[in-house]
Amino acid sequence: MVDKVADAINTIKTNERIGRVECDVPSNKLIKSILEILKSNNYIEGFEEFSVRYKKFLKIKLSNKINGIGVIKPRFTVSKSNMTKYEEMYIPSKDFGMLVISTTEGLLTNKEARAKNIGGSLIMYIY
Incomplete structure (x- = not known):
């Protein structure tokens, strides 16, 4: 995982295409800011942060409104x-x-x- 933003965006794109309702991505400040923008423009329904041991993740609720997304x-x-x-x-x-x-x-x-x-x-x- 060299580019965490690209990995998160790719995870969102993949899960949107196969029709899933939610997905998990690693959490950091930049990804949270991107998700806030996506949420305010109704591309995703929401997200929440959770942790597994010492790592933080974001659970993203997808709305299946994304046609194309990329870094x-x-x-x-x-x-x-x-x-x-x-x-x-x-x-x-x-x-x-x-x-x-x-x-x-x-x-x-x-x-x-x-x-x-x-x-x-x-x-x-x-x-």
Whole structure:
């Protein structure tokens, strides 16, 4: 497990495709922030943290609303002026899906970053 975010996103994608209702991923601060964004945009129903011995995990309740999800590698740096280029590259339609961007104000969606007029590093896409 080199990239924990990529492993978590891959677990979510796999379990969505086979129709499961929930899945477990290892817990860390970045993954929790990503799941908060997914929950606020209704891509997942919710999540809760639990621990097995000394390791923490997240139990994610899936809603089967994800058509495509993936991690963007390498983590491109996006300015506010060239965000449209990456939206066209990773999102199939203008109002269908979103990019998650790591900014100085935390993780934001592409719409929030555009509204705040800031850029950052691309983390993932979802639609």
